[in-house]
Amino acid sequence: MGRWSEMSSPTALPNSSDLVEEHRRRIPPGHRERAEDTLRSARLRLSDLIRLGGYGLRSRPLRAVLSALGIAIGIAAMISVVGISASSHADLDRKLAKLGTNMLTVSPGRTMFGKQATLPDESVAMIKRIGPVQSATATGVVGTVHAYRNDRIPVAQTGGLSVVAAKLDLLTTVGAQLDQGVWLNGATDRYPAVVLGATAAERLGYGPTVYIGGRSWVVVGVLRKVALASELDTSVIMGWPAATTYLAFDGHPTTVYTRSADSQVEAVRGVLAATANPSAPNEVDVSRPSDVLTLRRATNAAFTSLLLGLGSVALLVGGIGVANTMVISVLERRSEIGLRRSLGATKGQIRTQFVAESLLLSMIGGAAGALLGYLVTGTYATTQKWPTVVPWWILAGGVGATVLIGAIAGLYPAIRAARLAPTEALAAT
Known part of the structure; x- marks a missing residue:
């Protein structure tokens, strides 16, 4: 009876962890190690x-x-x-990029004797070789002629308009847009065709032709006002080859427009003069970077x-x-x-x-x-x-x-x- 009471007592029953440990001890050592190795090696x-x-x-x-x-x-x-x-x-x-933060202009300065200097014909091509320069283009003023509405206008009444030759990539570099018509292309830049600046179109009356250098030139387009190059508003723009053929243009750029990587604008400015005119860098004027660039940075x-x-x-x-x-x-x-x-x-x-x-x-x-x-x-x-x-x-x-x-x-x-x-x-x- 005492033995039965002892076996039926709750405190005498071993817990499950004791049973597990007791069963583990009864396994022969060799089998136990192999079982543990197998269990450890079981990987998903x-x-x-x-x-x-x-x-x-x-x-x-x-x-x-x-x-x-x-x-x-x-x-x-x-x-x-x-x-x-x-x-x-x-x-x-x-929005800041539209303000021309990365645009610099190059123009001829004065010689040591005070005369007007000129830029070499190759200045644009040389500037394009500068690594950080993204684009470069040029205009050249044809100073011997002026544009008129027709051949009956007195020669002295120039209206303050200038005639300029331009490279075909001018629009993209200066951020200009057309108000009507088309821009010069590979065909029209060789023939008597012009694009008028916004102010020039108002003064010349939006006619189909203008009179330049003793002949009529067809108006193929009109620009909107150009915020980054306001001098183009009062310009009558023609192709570089046409100006050379019909108006005896000497081919020297008067303004070179450049766009550079924002982080390299100052570095590009430092080498523009020597690149545009290696023989006389002191005769080259380079604009300073826009104040907006500092704000943008x-x-x-x-x-x-x-x-x-x-x-x-x-x-x-x-x-x-x-x-x-x-x-x-x-x-x-x-x-x-x-x-x-x-x-x-x-x-x-x-x-x-x-x-x-x-x-x-x-x-x-x-x-x-x-x-x-x-x-x-x-x-x-x-x-x-x-x-x-x-x-x-x-x-x-x-x-x-x-x-x-x-x-x-x-x-x-x-x-x-x-x-x-x-x-x-x-x-x-």
Whole structure:
């Protein structure tokens, strides 16, 4: 009777961990080591991990969707903040570029004897060889003639208009636009055809022809006012070959317009004189950079600091949201971890499974957030008539940070849960 009482007492029953340890001791040492080696070597393949992680998400679809949505919203907010700021910056850059921040002009100065100097015919070609120079073109004043409405106008009534020869790429370099008609091309620049500046067209009466050098010239186009080269407003512009053929133009440029990389404008200015006229650089006048260039650089520096600051703050907030989502998601599944451990899963397999699931969830949420952030930026930029600009580094950084934070957030709770004994993990249900 006493023995039966002792056996039926609850304190006399061994717990499951004692039974497991007792069973382990009864296994012969050789078999025990082989069993442990086999268990340690059992590793899940990549395809198995993906399927297992996907099964974990599919088994709890609502929680998976809400978790991915939380991650996506955090990443989308980060990308939208940076993208909208970058788009606003690009619009400001575009407006400042129209003010000619990177344009310099080269013109002939005076000789040491006070006479008017000339630029070599090859000056434009030589300037184009300067590395940072993006484009260069020229005009040349045909000083021996003037333009008139017809041949009945007195010679003295020039109206303050000048006749200039121009290269075909003049419009793109100075940012000029046509008000009507067409610009000179490879055919019309060789024949008596002209394009009128805005003021010249008003004074000459928008007629179909003008009278220059004893012959009529056909008007093929009219320019709008040119903000960056106002001297063209009072000019009658013809092709370089036509001026040489019909008006005995000497071919020397009187103004060379150049566009350079913004960061190299000062450096280009320093070599323009020597490049345009190597034999007499002191006889060349070069304009100074626009004051707007300094303003543009200041705004660029301010916007860069702003983007870095906003990106860092948004990334921190998004990272905290991701970490919180993943930690709660993994901690809620401790009972599942305990069950898997009791069925023979190793600690490494437990860690790998839940880290894979965290990575999969993070990648889904991060990719969705990147797409959503880009769409929000594009929609807002379109309504404001801005160019849509989303820096590549914020897209890559957002998704990459999400995956990294998801891995860390999933690894820490998985390690803690994997260290629990199966019975302790099951008791946490």
